[in-house]
Amino acid sequence: MAQRYSQNGWKAETTARNFTRFQACGEGWWAANDDVAVVFTEFIERFNAEVEPVYQKLLDDWSYANRLIRGSSTVVSNHGSGTAIDINATKHPLGTRTFSAKKLKSMRKIKDGITDDAGRPVLRLGADYTGRPDEMHVEINANPAHVKQAANKIRKKREAPTMDLRTKVTLTDAGARNMTVPGYTPRESGQKLSLEYLVLWGGPGMYRILGKVDQLHAENAALAAQIGALSQAIAALATGSAADVAEAFAQGIADMEAAAASVLQNAVAELDLKLVVDDIADEPAQ
Numbered sequence: 001m002a003q004r005y006s007q008n009g010w011k012a013e014t015t016a017r018n019f020t021r022f023q024a025c026g027e028g029w030w031a032a033n034d035d036v037a038v039v040f041t042e043f044i045e046r047f048n049a050e051v052e053p054v055y056q057k058l059l060d061d062w063s064y065a066n067r068l069i070r071g072s073s074t075v076v077s078n079h080g081s082g083t084a085i086d087i088n089a090t091k092h093p094l095g096t097r098t099f100s101a102k103k104l105k106s107m108r109k110i111k112d113g114i115t116d117d118a119g120r121p122v123l124r125l126g127a128d129y130t131g132r133p134d135e136m137h138v139e140i141n142a143n144p145a146h147v148k149q150a151a152n153k154i155r156k157k158r159e160a161p162t163m164d165l166r167t168k169v170t171l172t173d174a175g176a177r178n179m180t181v182p183g184y185t186p187r188e189s190g191q192k193l194s195l196e197y198l199v200l201w202g203g204p205g206m207y208r209i210l211g212k213v214d215q216l217h218a219e220n221a222a223l224a225a226q227i228g229a230l231s232q233a234i235a236a237l238a239t240g241s242a243a244d245v246a247e248a249f250a251q252g253i254a255d256m257e258a259a260a261a262s263v264l265q266n267a268v269a270e271l272d273l274k275l276v277v278d279d280i281a282d283e284p285a286q
Contacts, residue, residue: 007069008140010081016064019082025054030064032082035151036140039114039122040085042154043138046110047087051103055088062086070094071132083140092135099127099135111138114154116146165196 006012010032013019019030022037024044031037040063048054054061063086065079078084092098099107104127111123126137140147169192176187 006076006078006081006083008078008081008083009143010078010083010140012066012076012080013082014066016082019064027054027061029061029085030082032140033144035144035148036083038151038154039140039147040138042114043110043123044085044087046113047107050110051106052088055091060088060090062089078139085138086136087138089136094134094136095132097133097135114150116142116149117153120146122147122150165194167195168192169195 004012016030019032020034020037022029022031022041024041025048029037029040029044031040044054062079063084064082065077067077067080069075069077079086107125107127111121111125114123115121120142122140122142124139124141126134126139142150171187171189171191171193173189176189176191
């Protein structure tokens with residue numbers, strides 16, 4: 001090669017063995033290092049989503065190439081340093097204007113969103129060359145330190161968000177209504193509760209409360225049936241025979257004993273419910 005460095009000042013190589021291989025949009029590409037790979041991946045994937053599909057045709061998408069800039073006898077292409085890519089080359093040949101104004105705007109938006117810590121773009125579009133256009137072409141236009149800054153910003157953006165259960169959230173009107181338990185101080189819109197509290201409320205705690213409420217409803221229905229049996233016994237006093245009255249009262253006494261047991265069970269269930277509510281509602285609202 002005529003020189004050790006490509007047009008943008010990055011070290012050129014005669015082979016790709018020292019470069020980073022990466023995948024983007026189902027294709028393999030070469031990059032000067034891991035940081036350049038992160039930056040190019042971001043551009044390629046957003047180009048595919050926001051501009052047009054990356055077509056993945058043979059000899060249609062390029063990265064590393066050991067060559068000079070086309071038309072030059074001395075200057076190494078940025079492809080030679082693993083700092084340039086060509087996307088959909090057969091659709092956007094060198095020296096032509098093929099992108100619509102809308103697509104160019106989208107490409108510049110992507111480029112302008114990949115910046116170093118000072119907010120400076122680290123890419124340049126061949127579509128923006130003042131001379132011969134090269135719309136397939138995207139290249140690194142910053143030094144390694146600034147590219148690392150841009151790559152780290154992308155890495156941070158792609159990290160899975162973490163959740164701090166101590167984080168406070170503000171109740172809406174609907175949230176306050178849904179979290180109010182009869183017999184307890186109602187929640188109010190604007191109160192702040194921790195995520196930990198909400199997880200307990202909406203998870204195991206709420207299921208335990210709903211289970212107790214269902215149980216109380218069932219026992220109340222049984223008690224109503226027992227009261228109905230006693231009402232039938234009283235009615236038999238006025239209209240039935242002695243045998244009917246005796247049978248009705250015998251059934252009524254049995255039902256009353258069952259009702260007493262049910263009332264006791266209800267009392268225990270209500271106490272358990274209170275303990276459950278107190279257990280998960282002990283965090284003061286702010």
